[in-house]
Amino acid sequence: MALSRLHPQHKKRLRSNIIIGGLLLGFVALVFGITVVKMSNGAMLEAFDHSYRISVTPAKDE
Amino acid sequence: MTDASITSSRYSTYNQPEFDDYFELLKPRVMSLVIFTASVGLFVAPNGVHPILAFASILFIAIGAGASGALNMWWDADIDSVMKRTSERPIPGGRVSPSEARNLGLWLSVFSVGMLAITANFLSAALLAFTIFFYAVVYTMLLKRWTPQNIVIGGAAGAFPPMIGWVAATGGVSVESVLMFALIFMWTPPHFWALALFMNDDYSKAGVPMLTVTHGKKSTRLHILIYSVLLAPLAMSLAFTEIGGPIYFLTALGLNGWFLLGAYRLFNSSEINAALQKYSREKTFFFFSIFYLFAHFMALLIEAFVDFKVINWPVFF
Numbered sequence: 284m285a286l287s288r289l290h291p292q293h294k295k296r297l298r299s300n301i302i303i304g305g306l307l308l309g310f311v312a313l314v315f316g317i318t319v320v321k322m323s324n325g326a327m328l329e330a331f332d333h334s335y336r337i338s339v340t341p342a343k344d345e
Numbered sequence: 346m347t348d349a350s351i352t353s354s355r356y357s358t359y360n361q362p363e364f365d366d367y368f369e370l371l372k373p374r375v376m377s378l379v380i381f382t383a384s385v386g387l388f389v390a391p392n393g394v395h396p397i398l399a400f401a402s403i404l405f406i407a408i409g410a411g412a413s414g415a416l417n418m419w420w421d422a423d424i425d426s427v428m429k430r431t432s433e434r435p436i437p438g439g440r441v442s443p444s445e446a447r448n449l450g451l452w453l454s455v456f457s458v459g460m461l462a463i464t465a466n467f468l469s470a471a472l473l474a475f476t477i478f479f480y481a482v483v484y485t486m487l488l489k490r491w492t493p494q495n496i497v498i499g500g501a502a503g504a505f506p507p508m509i510g511w512v513a514a515t516g517g518v519s520v521e522s523v524l525m526f527a528l529i530f531m532w533t534p535p536h537f538w539a540l541a542l543f544m545n546d547d548y549s550k551a552g553v554p555m556l557t558v559t560h561g562k563k564s565t566r567l568h569i570l571i572y573s574v575l576l577a578p579l580a581m582s583l584a585f586t587e588i589g590g591p592i593y594f595l596t597a598l599g600l601n602g603w604f605l606l607g608a609y610r611l612f613n614s615s616e617i618n619a620a621l622q623k624y625s626r627e628k629t630f631f632f633f634s635i636f637y638l639f640a641h642f643m644a645l646l647i648e649a650f651v652d653f654k655v656i657n658w659p660v661f662f
Contacts, residue, residue, distance in 0.1 A: 296361070298363070298364065302364045313397075313400075313401055313404075316397040316401075317397060317398065320398055324395075
């Protein structure tokens with residue numbers, strides 16, 4: 284039997300797709316939120332960027 | 346016609362699985378308990394956690410628990426189909442194929458552990474990985490069909506979530522998290538044995554060596570009493586830690602007294618009387634045991650938000 288446009292299987296699949304889409308969007312928002320919090324707390328702000336890292340540079344005697 | 350042909354024909358004709366079927370593989374009721382206990386472990390910790398990090402940590406712990414549930418359903422599909430209580434689960438119900446359940450469990454395990462490591466710390470992620478391994482491999486694959494002590498040792502898997510929540514917040518394991526672990530660990534056997542007393546036929550049919558099947562119901566009732574006696578001091582000792590206090594103490598005192606009384610009554614019940622009363626005492630004890638655990642953790646949560654400065658509460662641990 285050919286599936287018509289209004290076949291219940293389509294509706295079920297659409298519902299699942301909407302839920303999965305919502306979950307993916309939620310995950311993106313959550314990762315963004317985690318990143319913002321981590322950055323605000325100062326995590327990994329000073330990564331290697333081909334220059335001296337201030338925190339590991341010995342302090343100069345005045 | 347072999348069992349394999351029945352199984353394959355069932356899966357070849359299964360309807361396209363819906364989202365709800367996959368969600369059911371994650372054992373949502375177990376997940377809700379994990380969410381609750383992990384949340385308590387995280388919120389009673391002495392140092393505050395940012396709400397977004399707390400939410401994300403609890404979410405990934407819950408997904409890890411769900412992943413181990415899916416792996417459990419994949420491995421146990423054969424005995425689930427025999428037991429009345431589990432015969433309508435997605436795999437024996439023919440709605441999801443075993444390989445899909447296995448893949449979902451494996452991928453969600455990797456995802457949850459990795460994300461918890463990023464969100465909280467490596468120790469909590471390692472504990473989550475160990476919990477998934479313990480439940481899926483040690484309990485499900487090794488212990489469950491081998492020894493009547495299956496749920497005693499396997500209970501550790503359900504006891505880890507509050508410790509993981511605590512470690513996610515503090516970065517270390519301390520006496521409070523160990524006692525929260527011990528509370529669930531010691532509570533699990535009497536809880537499940539009470540269930541087995543009135544679900545004995547299911548376990549017999551499936552060939553699962555529950556204590557009721559291997560040692561009989563009289564011995565199971567004795568075991569419930571012994572574990573309840575061992576449980577009480579562990580539950581009470583949490584009152585005298587940094588996270589305990591008078592509310593928890595009074596709650597634990599009342600609940601453990603009631604729990605011990607219930608266990609003693611079960612021990613004194615004869616099998617004939619229990620059958621005549623349709624195992625009403627066993628069912629009451631089983632449902633009370635759920636409330637028992639919930640109330641203990643709820644009391645800890647209240648202690649975390651209510652500060653009793655007027656009482657100089659002793660802390661021994």
